[in-house]
Amino acid sequence: MVCAKTFVSGLDPQTTFAETMERPGLRRLRAVMRYRVERDTRIVDASLLGLHVSRASYHDGLGCVLLQGQKPPYLPHSNVGALRAAAPAPDLPDIAAADPVEPADAGLRAALDHAFEEPASPPLRRTKAVVVIKDGRLIAERYAATIGVDTPLIGFSMTKTVTNALLGILTRQGRLSPQMPAPVAEWRDAADGRHDITLEQLMRMTSGLALDETNSGFDPSSQMEIHRDMAAFAVHAPLIAPPGQRWAYSSASTQILARIIRDAAGGPEQTIELAWRELFGPLGMRSATLQYDGTGTMQGYANMLASARDWAKLGLLYLGDGVVGDRRILPEGWVAMSAKATLDTDYGAGLWTNRSQHAHALGRAKQGIPADAFFAFGLLGQRLVIMPSQRMVVVRLGDSVDPDGDIRGVARLVREVIAATESPATAVK
DSSP, X not given: OHHHHHHTSOOOHHHHHHHHTTSTTTGGGGGGEEEEEETTTTEEEEEETTXXXXXXXXXXXXXXXXXOSSSOOOOOOOOHHHHHHHOOOOSSOOOSOSSOOOOSSHHHHHHHHHHHOOOSSSSOOOEEEEEEEETTEEEEEEEOTTOOTTOOEXXXXXXXXXXXXXHHHHHXXXXXXXXXXXXXXXXXXXXXXXXXXXXXXXXXXXXXXXOOOOOSSSSHHHHHTTSXXXXXXXXXXXXXSOTTSOOOOOHHHHHHHHHHHHHHHTSHHHHHHHHIIIIIXXXXXXXXXXXXXXXXXXXXXXXXXXXXXXXXXXXXXXXXXXXXXXXXXXXTTHHHHHHSOOTTSSBOSSSEESSSOSHHHHHHHHTTOOTXXXXXXXXXXXXXXXXXXXXXXXXXXXXXXXXXXXXXXXXXXXXXXXXXXXXXXXHHO
16 A cells, blocks of 8 residues: 555655554554655565565556565566557547636535545545546546645555456457356366356356455455465355355455456456557546556456546446447446346445445435446545436545445535536536
8 A cells, every 4th residue: 555655646655654554453553563665666565563574566557566475476568658658549538627627616616625624533534536527527626735636546446347347348349248157267167166157246246255355354355465366366265155146245256357357358468458458548547557466467356546537537438338439438238237236235246336225325315326326436435426317427535434435425525516516507607
């Protein structure tokens, strides 16, 4: 975390460390946790009183990768800087000029004010960026003091929606299909109960694998992160339920999908080229930085960084049913499938959704987030809200440590922005 926020986002490592150590589960370790930033080698160490050292190194365009054991990590050879520079003009029309958009409307200004307000006592909300897009144009945005329009910010599990998009692109190209059995070599034996797990079941987290995520530090998704090959760890999980019948949130399931994307694309380098040629380039997401495990497989479950505007552009892809400009990026029907609730949950297939009778979906709708909305959510209150009925995308990024990730604050933001844009004064402008 310190490595990525220091060398990708350009933020102060001391502030990053202090804010990270306020997270639940880490607070009790704060007194004994140490870190060191080596700016010349771009390596960050973290340890418990100098013991159990973890190291991460930064590499241009590839973010930070953990250094584990004696074997160096595999670093994709793609020149991301060159891919950024060579990308043609985006298919997505410009959403704003370069300068931050400060709204003239009083209602929108008040909504931004409220989004950045802090309570009198912890837990703090620490909103870092808010972007509001209506009818394809950026109508309001604001940033914390150390953040700018182009600052890449970590999205945590919002990255799962990027994985969803890459799967959609490979499906449009005919290389994958949600209904196909997942092409996992370890499951090739027809007698293996995992053989029939489909891509869509992995996307919906109904694989039946023992990969439940509890954020305890000892659950499979947490343990996966200490392995050089994260997906190789995840695919060895046993079945604990028939595929398709049980839902459990699981980042490890999404990392299996990341390896499937890598293999379908042809390798780590081809995955990067696919992402830039078919997704980031057409959307104009020039700040996007995917990060990788020690084998060169993208961390498809979390940890991509992008500016708030670029996260909003990803939302516009889904708002437009997978089309930007005159170009179809995602297959027809892909967005509806992804936003459709799984079993009796409020989770779709790489997106959370209000298109559900689950208590969380109903609660969000009651707070003012439209019933047709769907979302990319990430740890600590990363929120990408897509609202077709309002022709609107709202992004909120920050470091909230309250248990619900400041969803109430996001709901207030959405509610107030909708009210402001529906007012006669705003409509005239």
